[in-house]
Amino acid sequence: MNIEIRTDKNIPNSDRLITYVRAELNEEFQRHSERITHFSVHLSDENGDKGGSDDIKCMIEARPAGLKPVVVNHRGHNVDTAIHGAIDRLKRSLEHLFEKKENPRSTQPAFADADAGDQLDDE
16 A cells, blocks of 8 residues: 655645654555555645634545545645545545445345245245
């Protein structure tokens, strides 16, 4: 599982941040590690030095093997809140995607045959 982390000019890209994001992604998606080939994490501060509420944005793109990429966004008041919010959204999206792939609803439900009911009454 390849993990790429990028930040804008307002958020310093340190070894500590990279280690933290990788650890959080590995912990949350450990059970899906064979299904996901790549994560791309983008952190940005939309207001820069001005501050403000929910101005830190985290965008995570996950690439499941054999499927289209899944992209989620989350805004928070700090980097930690933005990362965890995006991870939670991504986790729900990927679990929904994997569930749909494993259990497609394309099969028609089996209906009781009217003739079979008559046979039971005759016995």
